[in-house]
Amino acid sequence: MCGIFGVYGHRDAAALTQLGLYSLQHRGQESAGIVSVDEGGRAHLSRAMGLVSEGFGEEAMAGLPGALAIGHTRYSTAGASAIENAQPVLARMRGGHIALAHNGNLTNAVALRESLEDGGAIFASTMDSEVIVHRIARAQGATPEARLASALAGVEGAYSLLVVLNDTMLVARDPRGWRPLVMGRLGGGWVFASESCALDIVGATIDGEVQPGEIVAIDGDGMRRLQGVAPAPVTRCVFEHVYFARPDSVVFGGAVSRSRRALGRQLARECPAPGADLVFAVPDSSNAAALGYAEEAGLPYELALIRNHYVGRTFIQPTQAGRDAKVKVKYNPVRELLEGRRVVMVDDSIVRGTTTRGLVSLVRAAGAREVHMRVSSAPIISPCYYGIDTPRREELVAARMSHGELTAHLGVDSLGYLSIEGMLAQVPSGPDGYCHACFSGRYPTVTPTDSAPQRAAGAPGGGA
Ligand code: AMP
Numbered sequence: 001m002c003g004i005f006g007v008y009g010h011r012d013a014a015a016l017t018q019l020g021l022y023s024l025q026h027r028g029q030e031s032a033g034i035v036s037v038d039e040g041g042r043a044h045l046s047r048a049m050g051l052v053s054e055g056f057g058e059e060a061m062a063g064l065p066g067a068l069a070i071g072h073t074r075y076s077t078a079g080a081s082a083i084e085n086a087q088p089v090l091a092r093m094r095g096g097h098i099a100l101a102h103n104g105n106l107t108n109a110v111a112l113r114e115s116l117e118d119g120g121a122i123f124a125s126t127m128d129s130e131v132i133v134h135r136i137a138r139a140q141g142a143t144p145e146a147r148l149a150s151a152l153a154g155v156e157g158a159y160s161l162l163v164v165l166n167d168t169m170l171v172a173r174d175p176r177g178w179r180p181l182v183m184g185r186l187g188g189g190w191v192f193a194s195e196s197c198a199l200d201i202v203g204a205t206i207d208g209e210v211q212p213g214e215i216v217a218i219d220g221d222g223m224r225r226l227q228g229v230a231p232a233p234v235t236r237c238v239f240e241h242v243y244f245a246r247p248d249s250v251v252f253g254g255a256v257s258r259s260r261r262a263l264g265r266q267l268a269r270e271c272p273a274p275g276a277d278l279v280f281a282v283p284d285s286s287n288a289a290a291l292g293y294a295e296e297a298g299l300p301y302e303l304a305l306i307r308n309h310y311v312g313r314t315f316i317q318p319t320q321a322g323r324d325a326k327v328k329v330k331y332n333p334v335r336e337l338l339e340g341r342r343v344v345m346v347d348d349s350i351v352r353g354t355t356t357r358g359l360v361s362l363v364r365a366a367g368a369r370e371v372h373m374r375v376s377s378a379p380i381i382s383p384c385y386y387g388i389d390t391p392r393r394e395e396l397v398a399a400r401m402s403h404g405e406l407t408a409h410l411g412v413d414s415l416g417y418l419s420i421e422g423m424l425a426q427v428p429s430g431p432d433g434y435c436h437a438c439f440s441g442r443y444p445t446v447t448p449t450d451s452a453p454q455r456a457a458g459a460p461g462g463g464a
Contacts, residue, residue, distance in 0.1 A: 001027050001028060001075040001103065001244060001387055001388055001389060002027055002028045002072060002073060002074050002075055002087070002101075002102065002103040002104075002194075002387075003021065003024025003025070003026075003027030003028050003072070003073040003103065003193075003194045003195070003198070004024070004070070004071070004072055004101040004102070004103050004160060004161075004162050004181075004192070004193070004194050005017050005020035005021055005024060005070070005071045005072075005101075005162075005191075005192065005193045005194070005198050006069065006070040006071070006101070006162040006169060006171070006191070006192040006193075007020075007067075007068065007069050007070075007186070007189060007190070007191050007192075007202075008067070008068050008169040008189055008190045008191075008218045009067055009068075009187075009188055009189030009190060009218070010067055010186055010187060010188075010189035010191075011067050013036055013066055013067050013068055013069035013189075014034055014036045014061060014064035014065070014066070014069045015061060016069070016186070016191070016202045017034050017036075017069040017070065017071040018034065018052060018056050018061065018071070019201050019202050020071065020191070020193055020198040020199075020201060020202055021034070021052045021071045021072075021073050021198075022052050022053070022201065023193075023195070023197045023198035023200070023201045023246070024073050024193065024194055024195065024197075024198050025051060025052055025073055026244075026246055027073055027075060027103070027194060027195075027244070028072070028073035028074040028075035029050075029051060029073070029075065030049065030050075030074045030075060030081050030086075031047060031048065031049045031050065031055075031073075031074045031081075031083065031085070031086035031087075032047070032048060032050070032051065032052045032055050032056070032071070032072065032073045032074070032086070033045065033046065033047035033048070033055075033071060033072050033086050033087050033088050033101075034046050034047075034056070034064055034069055034070070034071040034072075034088070035064075035069065035070050035071075035088040035090050035099040035101075035164060036064040036065060036066040036068060036069040037066045037067075037068040037069075037164055037167065038065045038066035039065075039066060039067070041096075041166065041167055043090055043092075043097040043099060043164065044063055044064050044065065044066070045088070045090040045099070046060045046061075046063060046064055047083060047086040047087070047088075048060070048083075048086070049081070049083055049086065052073065067189070068164060068167070068169055070088055070099060070101045070162040070163075070164055070169070071088070071101065072086075072087035072088050072101035072102075074086060074087060075389055084124060084125045084126075085125050085126060085127050087100070087101050087102065087127070087129065088100055088101040088162075088164075089101075089124075089125070089127070089129060089130055089133050091124075091133050091137065093137050095166075096165070096166035097164070097165075097166065098133050098136050098137060098163065098164065098165055099163065099164040100129060100132060100133050100136075100161065100162070100163050100164075101161070101162045101163075102127075102128075102129035102132065102159055102160070102161055103158075103159070103160045103161075103179045103181075103194055103387065104157060104158030104159040104160055104174065104178055104179045104386060104387040105128060105157055105158050105384075105385060105386050105387040106128040106129075106131065106132075106155060106156065106157035106158070106159065107156045107157035107158075107385055107386070107445060107446070107447060107448055108154075108155070108156040108157065108448075109128035109131050109157070110448065112131045112135070112154070112155065113128075113131050116131065116134050116135075121134050128157075131155070132151060132152070132155060132159070132161070135151035135152075135155070136148060136151040136163065136165065138151075139151040143217070143224075144165045144166075144168040144170055144217055144219070145168075145170060145215050145217040145224060145226060145228065147165065148163060148165070148170050148172060148215055148217075148228065149215055149226070149228040149229065152172060152215075152228065152229050153229070153230075156445065156446075157174070157178075157385070157386060157445070158174055158176070158178035158179055158237075158386035158387045159172065159173070159174045159178075159179070160172075160173050160174070160178075160179040160180065160181040160194065160210070161173070162192060167219050167220065168217055168218065168219040169190075169217070169218045169219070170215060170216070170217050171183070171192050171210055171215070171216040171217075171218075172210070172214070172215045172216075172228055172229070173209075173210045173211065173212055173213065173214055174212065174213070174229065175212050175213035175229045175230060175231055175232040175234075176212060176232050176233065176234055176235045176236075176435070176444065176445075177211070177212030177213075177234045177235070177236050177252075177433075178235060178236060178237050178386050178387065178435060179194065179237065179240075179386075179387060180194055180195060180209070180236075180240060180245065180249075180251045180252060181193075181194060181209060181210040182194075182195065182196050182199060182206060182208070182209055182210070182250070183206075183207050183208060183209070183210055183216070184196075184199040184204035184205055184206050184207050185204060185205050185207050186202060186203065186204040186205075190218055190223070191204040192210070192216075195245050195246060195249035195251060196249045196250040196251070197246045197248045197249040200248070206250065209252070209253065212231075212232075212234050213227055213228060213229040213230070213231050213232070214226070214227060214228060215227075215228030215229075233433075233444070234433045235433065235434060235435035235444040236252050236433060236434050236435065237386065237387070237388065237434070237435050238423065238424065238427055238430075238434040238435065238436050238439075239349075239377075239384070239388050239438060240252070240256075241254075241256055241259045241260065241263075241426075241427045241428070242260075242263065242348050242349060242376065242377040242423070243285050243348045243349050243377070244388065247260055247287070247288050251428075252427070252428050252429070253428050253429065254427065254428025254429070256288075257288050259426050259427050259428060260286075260288035260289050260292070260348070260376070261288045261289065261291055261292035261295075262292060262426035263289050263292065263348075263376040263377070263418060263423060263426045264286075264288065264289035264290060264291060264292025264293040264294075264295075264296070264346060264376050265292040265293065265295065265296040265426075266292075266376075266418060266422045266423070266425070266426055267289065267292075267293055267346070267374055267375070267376050267416070267418045267422075268292070268293045268294075268295075268296035268297040268374075269296060269422075270416070270418060270419060270422050271374055271416025271417070271418070272297060273297070273342075273344045273372040273374065273414065273416075275342055275370075276297070276299060276342045276343065276344045276370070276372055277299070277300075277341040277342050277343065278294075278299055278300045278301070278302045278304070278337070278341055278343055278344070279293050279294035279297065279299045279300070279301050279302070279343075279344040279346060280301070280302045280303065280304035280305055280337075280343060280344070280345060280346070281305070281346050281347075282305060282331070282345065282346070282347040282348075282355075282356075282359060283303075283305060283306070283307040283331075284307060285348050286346050286347045286348040286376060289346055289348055289376035290346035292376075293344065293346050293374060293376075297344070299344065302334075302337045303334065303337075304333060304334050304337040304338050304343065304363075305331050305332070305333055305334070305345075305359070305363070306331065306332050306333075306334060307330060307331055308329065308330055308331070308332070311326065311329050311330040327354070327355050327358030327359060327362070328358065328362065331359060331362065332362075333362050333363050333365075333366035334366070335366045335367055338363060338366040338367050338368045339366065339367030339368075340367060340368075340369055341367075341368055341369060342368075342369050342370035342372070343363065343368045343370065343371055343372065344372045344374055345359070345360070345363060345371055345372070345373050345374070345412075346374045346375075346376060347373070347374075347375055347376070348375070348376050348377055349375060349376075349377045349380060350375055350379070350380065350397060350398060350410075351380055351390060351391065351395075351396065351397070352391065352395055352396070352397055353397035353398075353406070353409065353410060356373065356410055357409065357410050357411065360373065360410050360411045360412055361411060364411065370413045371411070371412045371413055372412065372413055372414045372415075372416070373410060373412040373414070373415045373416070374415075374416045375415075375416070375417045375418065376418055376423075377417070377418055377423055377439065378417055378418055378419060378420045378423055378436075378439040378440075379398035379399075379417050379439065380396055380398055380399075380438050380439060381393070381396060381398050381399040381438070381439065381440075381441055382396070382399070382437055382438050382439075382440075382441040382443075383396070383438070384437065384438050385437075385443070385447045385448060386435065386437075388438065390438055397409070398417075403415065420436055420439050420440055423436075423439070424436065
């Protein structure tokens with residue numbers, strides 16, 4: 001997964017982009033980058049491994065002049081974590097340059113890449129996103145937007161894109177609308193971001209979403225919006241509302257804080273925990289869901305698990321051993337609140353089960369008498385091919401074990417998941433128009449045949 005942010009028509013474009021990327025850090029912590037275009041039409045690139053706060057000192061920012069900028073934060077996926085896979089991608093070509101920042105995962109990148117390579121193309125990275133750059137370079141079109149539309153015809157899968165083609169900023173979203181992309185106004189300029197929390201930080205006002213299949217072009221001739229890609233049934237990612245997006249964002253037209261709380265309330269209705277004394281969240285992504293659960297169940301909501309904010313997401317650890325140790329470093333239970341109590345522990349999802357298992361043993365060691373695990377989404381049983389970093393099916397604990405086995409494996413007294421129907425009824429304009437393949441195994445498109453999702457898209461460390 002990744003975060004993208006772009007500014008057109010503001011003299012502090014790169015500085016604003018850096019701020020926006022701070023707000024999108026949760027969407028990717030492996031690398032960050034910014035491309036700007038100065039008044040003379042020259043493109044400047046700065047990319048660095050690690051966090052936004054680490055990569056963009058005064059010197060780097062001074063090298064990014066101009067009123068047009070796009071930026072990217074990249075999530076650690078299964079493959080190589082290397083600077084050549086950082087984004088934005090910047091390619092120079094005859095007559096100018098192309099820069100691109102991509103959130104999502106293409107499902108036919110291998111085939112597209114092979115056919116480009118057959119034609120002599122040379123790739124600088126292993127990212128699926130680079131395929132789009134090559135296609136734009138080769139595409140014909142009377143306008144920049146026509147050229148992008150032609151490049152995207154035949155590209156399948158998930159993409160929210162920010163592209164700079166010479167002096168034109170192009171913004172596109174795949175016709176299924178998998179990944180979010182909002183737009184906003186800032187003074188006389190325009191701002192685009194994966195999530196609205198990034199518009200807030202720069203003081204921009206939200207001006208709606210880039211629509212599925214839409215291309216937006218902005219340059220000296222003004223803004224143009226067009227249906228750039230043939231329409232398809234909309235399948236937005238439900239996991240954005242369950243886990244990925246920040247709760248202070250509006251995603252797919254609805255507040256994440258509201259849907260997360262509603263997921264918790266629904267969970268309390270579907271899976272009550274009679275006799276429990278209190279509810280607590282696995283912070284931070286399930287705070288709102290746990291609050292909803294407590295409200296609906298009429299139980300006290302306690303801060304019984306404390307998260308150390310200086311430790312990154314556990315999934316970023318490449319090995320199982322690293323992940324195990326990190327649970328303890330990242331969370332500490334509050335004995336005072338847990339000792340002798342029958343507790344409901346709410347989390348938004350279980351993937352491998354490693355974190356959950358570690359947390360349950362910490363909570364028990366802190367004296368909890370009973371631990372009732374409640375999950376504000378359905379069991380994850382299938383990998384994602386559209387940009388979320390879920391592992392292969394064999395590593396998905398709910399795909400490997402029965403409900404009874406999983407209850408014993410996690411060491412809980414009871415385990416309750418939200419139903420798929422209950423989940424889809426709580427997200428904006430649900431239940432239709434969502435992709436729930438990771439929960440249902442029903443993929444809305446043909447999936448790559450390789451079993452490793454991120455790699456299958458031709459993207460060891462792909463453009464997600
Ligand atoms: P585990 O028990 O090891 O499956 O970890 C579950 C935790 O991982 C939950 O707290 C989730 O909020 C979190 N989580 C779910 N999906 C992801 C993801 N794609 N990347 C990182 N963390 C995730």
